[in-house]
Amino acid sequence: MFRISKRAEMKRTHQGLVRIAAILVSLVAMSGWIVAIGHNPLMVYKAMLDGCFGSTYRVLETIKYTIPLGLAALGVMLAFKMKFWNIGGEGQILMGAFAATYFALNFSDMPKTALLLLMMISAMIMGGLWSLIPAIFKVSFGTNETVFTLMLNYIALKYIIYLQYGPWKDPMAFGFPKIPNFSDNAILPKVFGLHIGWIILLLATVVVYVIFHHTKIGFEIAVIGESENTAKYAGMTVRRTVMKAVFLSGGLCGLVGMIQASAVSNTLTFELSSGIGYDAIIVAWLSNMNPMMVPLVAFLFAILSQGASFIQTAFQIPQSAAEIIQGMILIFALSAEFFIRYKLSLVDRSAKGGQHA
């Protein structure tokens, strides 16, 4: 019936229109679902916005969710640009948080700046090392990094659970399975009422942009992503570049773990990331592998999540139903990208087809 074909490069303004149209269509489609669960769509949409922007506190909460999402998206993007499918952001975040927590708990009387720097660096190294494992296996034995990084997520998660319920359990918590809270020294300072993660996100955005466009390794990453053969032909040491870039990718995710542990939960918990590493993949894709787009896309994504969780309490909508709404918007947003690249056309069915006598 329909036929899919590639279209010529679309004008920027048209691309924007397609994306806006997708959001509008998704709002209409979601209305059906919201009516089906017995609510007024307009009220729900209003509440979603209210949940994100209704008060200074809520705005700060939305940005607070934007920070890890954006940073992790920048992280996975470093690997994605090379066509190294790092699905392991989640594990790298947790392992980064683990390293930061180790220093936060054991060196709590160090001067604040020194301790925070130590926590950041150790988190980045730990996240980087965690991602380096699949990278080494990939360049040496050709293993599939997608499955490998995914599996490492589970190992990291179970390891943190083990720490939380076992050796690192706070003896002062009356048997409650939690890791002790950080001392004030180990908590990131605030600027304009928000922890400095937002500055780190903006800095990281610029840094990743510069890496991609103005450094040798960025150029190598881009070439390897396009064609490994070309990279070898041009005399690049593909193995080394892959490992470097993946280390950076995991390192940035590790930093996310440190920020979340230090500034948000003030300790390490196995729920620290709760899916940020996966959502970051979507953010990276929706940003079209362009680092400058990441903060904005991450912010929009955060609005969606915050809005969805707000309507849960405001309308007593079950979590699963709210997540369906979130999922629907994403599907429409992603299909907008499809329609920007391809077009559908109707096939004439009047003619005789198939079987020939």
Place this chain on the structure above:
Amino acid sequence: MNEKVVELKGITKVFGTVRASDNITVSFNYGEVHSLLGENGAGKSTLMNILCGIYQPDSGEIIIRGERAIVRSPRDAISHGVGMIHQHLKLVEDHTVLENMIAGQKGSFFIRKSKLEAEIRALCDHYDIQVDPNTKIKDLSIAEKQRVEILKVLYRGARILILDEPTAVLTPQETQNLFKIIKKMREDNCTILIITHKLDEVLEISDRITVLRKGKYIDTLINENLEPRTLTDKMVGKSTNLEIVREEVKPGDNILEVSKIVVYNHENAHALFDVSFSVKKGEILGVAGVAGSGQKELCEAIAGLQRVTEGSIRFNGEDLVGKTPRKIIDMGISMSFVPEDRLGMGLVSSMDITDNVLLKEYNRQHGVFLSRKEAKKQALDLVDKLSIDTPSVDTAVRLLSGGNIQKVLLGREIETQPELIITAYPVRGLDVGSAHKVYDLLNVQKQKGVGVIFVGEDLDVLRAFCDRIMVLCNGKVTGIVDADKVSREDLGYMMAGRHMDEVMADV
């Protein structure tokens, strides 16, 4: 009876911004051999892929035996009696001839092997094809595999056969064999459509010839007293000078000495065995052989991209074996390589001309950061000097035409002032004008005393352009001969595996 078996009416197919097939109307008759002639990008393959259901046209209709047909898949096509033999054969290597022939067939769940075998043998006898239905595909030569592919399509009931560049992988002798089979099919009132750009073969086998150019229908000619010149003029759209010049340069010392090298391919079979030759300064050494005889491995071995297990490759006396491309550059060796796969190896297709120039020089920059100033200047220079047709140096190279892509690649490689240039099929897919530009560029280098390795497929071009020709067959050298003293036929015998001593002695 209407003698037209297939009519294509107003077929248009657009890929992105390229009109690969632009309102083409053409018809084919029962019992004719009809060649589709045109340069690469003329739309021959697109049109035939539409007829056999791989592409759907954007507009236009297909009429088969007087009835309008919709061909949405190769399966639809075969039910209309249309079958295509692709350039890259689609056979399962580990299966037997018989298994390949029945794969994907409709029919009963159980297979009566003896009956099938008898049917296949009958078909083989009819076309005088010798092949045992029970041999495995991997044990056959390329020419035999091609015959199996033809048998397969015939067995499935095709009466209209499309052959895509069928002689590209064949020696001249094997080509004659193929033509015999084609003639036999014509006697049976089958229609054979051949996609090609080899003029002499077109004139030898076709009844009618349709010329396409840049997606447009130009003309259909009856093959009687046709001059090759008429055809090329129609293909190119203007009068052409087909002369290829061999510059007479007094060759200097050896720049490259390859001695007894052995290379294994990824299946651990010999890709090159005991290959020895040398290239002098100011000499163009041609490399001939049917596709896949080890040409790719040879080029890549010299460039440091293939592991050489035995032997030595001496460049000005220094051994390159075991060195990576990076190390070779660091040794101060200036060698250029224009690989066969231009967009998959030589260039990055999504990057612009500047970044592709940068590919060769970025590593000479110090520090972490990258400056594009120098590369941009060079890119502008290249565009200017080689009159590359591009909106700007910021245009992705994949958006350029084949000829301009090759100019970017070859231009960049020459810009590095090499002492040796390795070129693999540098004119493949180029229009006549661009091809001559490539010959000119290489001739200029030759006059400067640069050694050139020219891997080619057109034997006439090799004989006219090179100083010496090395022939490869199955990874072995079967001869190294002076280009002006060897005939096409002799090259053909060497390509098929006979050694030059026997071949030349036969005369």
